[in-house]
Amino acid sequence: MADSAALYRTVRLIRRFEERAVELVRAKQIFGGIHPCTGQEAIAAGTCAALRRDDVITSTHRGHGHVLAKGADPARMMAELAGRATGLNRGRGGSMHAADFTVGVLGANAIVGAAAPIATGAAWAARRAGSDRVALTYFGDGAVSQGVVLEAFNLAALWRAPVIFVCENNGWATTTRTADHAAGSITGRAEAFGIPAARVDGMDPEAVLAATAEAVARARGGAGPTLLECLTYRFDAHHTWEHTARPRYRTPEEVEAGRARDPLAVQGARIPVADRARIDADVEQLMDAAVRFALDAPLPDPATALDHLYADGTRVRAGAA
Amino acid sequence: MTILSYLKALNRAITDEMERDPTVCVFGEDVRAAVTNVTAGLVKRFGAERVLDMPISEQAFTGVATGAALSGQRPLIEYQIPALLFLAFEQIVNQAHKFSLMTGGQTRVPVTYLVPSSGSRDGWAGQHSDHPYSLFAHVGVKTAVPATPADAYGLLVTALRDDDPVVVFAPAGAMGRREDVDPAALAPVPLGVGRIHRPGTDVTVVAVGHLVHDALEVAEELSGTISVEVFDPRTLHPFDWQGLAASLERTGRLVVVDDSNRSCGIGGEILATAAEQMRLTAPPKRVTRPDGAVLPFAEELDRALQPSRDQLRTAIQTVAKAGGFR
């Protein structure tokens, strides 16, 4: 199990990765933009610390933290964001689809809620294959009224599938407050299907780790799914387009209050100052190398744009002939 | 005259219709804060009762719009992403669209489905870059793809007044267009009536949505050698077959540029109908996305799969010089 320093390191890595990625968006080195997970790092760090390398996760549009915490190489992740041939997905996926099957990342997903049944299926298949692997799926508060998520709860509960549902409740779905889009409670949705559910301090990596470890033990032991509602706050924009468009839906006071508890500070306070400085310096080096790797990496060849469309390499007609 | 942007045209169409008809209401995600800007100012002007922020429950709120339409309201739904149409497909195609016939004409379903920024939107990758207008034309839902601000205004107004479900695609590639218009001349544009943006005598280019502007540029470039007529169908279902036939009477040669996937895209239907029923003096061509394309993330890969001006130019040149049918 991860120690305090390792958890701090993951939080720090995600934080710096996001800050560097935002800089690359501003510099137009990242095409489009990203949904930064700044402020929400404790959930990724704590949950993944409770998983084995062969366990699997699915992620969301705000997924960089999950992918990094599960063990993907930050350099190849950054190269993916920069649309390079050496990125995790060979430049085909970008920020919202980062996947690394070598470390159990079945993919981030750009459709809210869509991954919950996919993780449930992966969990079912692991058990069917005789493995004690578990699946863990992230989604935001905005996903809890998506029918497919509730349908996945039902299937997971019926089959006692070894899946952990992790809701990152950051209080907002884009510009809509949780209270304005979700009736009842989030934990109550799971409980209605007989799924044990808990609210967790999503700003504290160790609290998240403890709750996830319990849920993982239950899943591996054959007792079925758990829902963890992790309470957190998104420090930055919904998406980097907000940096220029600046829609007003959160007051500066709210943002300031939301940022008051910072997972970096929460976890940083638990380790000696010298260790913290050493980790920070390591992460800085790692991120410098990651950005350099990404920007030096080759662009994909347009002639390969349809590669990987089909498993068997089936070729299709071009758009002009 | 004043400058009208495409975005403002959509906003104005909704505002004017809400002003005119108290049953018009707006459903969507983040429509009060207006993250797409299409619904800017609406909640302030018309109140929260008529401008509803929806949970991320596309199937449900699409069905809710159908129920409301059966009961006297005229909802407009804004979908933030073209792929959300896939989530709501059952509710649109199998529910809203089928009510009129299945009830023997007892009811109508006046719902408008608006997709601002359809097609590739620079860096949003595989699940956000589809352009599924041909799917809706195929199943028979009325489908509009305006190319210009004035047409965006006119077609959206018409969609809101229409008694059937209508899907309006506002292509990402057209959303930035601006045009000098006489505000008093802004008017509804009927469904099923195309528009000739540029008359010509050698080749007819049918261009859909944002590709109209590419077609106009290519037509201008080629003007010294080939006289290109640019025909914008404006709506894909119903389609202005008469207008196309009249154009082909003049040119006898046809190129279609269409941001659909090639197989079963509207471009194929246009070529087939022209071949069956219209005057063609040479084999026609189409420029589309590849069969079954999924747009990859990286810019150069994304661009490689969308119809390009180069491809269109080559297709026009080929069709212009092609010998007649043997």
Ligand SMILES: Cc1ncc(C[n+]2csc(CCOP(=O)(O)OP(=O)(O)O)c2C)c(N)n1
């Ligand atoms: C099914 C679906 N509907 C709408 C969207 C557009 N969208 C992207 S993120 C988002 C808000 C998601 O909120 P939440 O689940 O709370 O996650 P957060 O962004 O807060 O991390 C919306 C509406 C989408 N991607 N998928």
Ligand SMILES: [Mg+2]
């Ligand atoms: Mg949220």
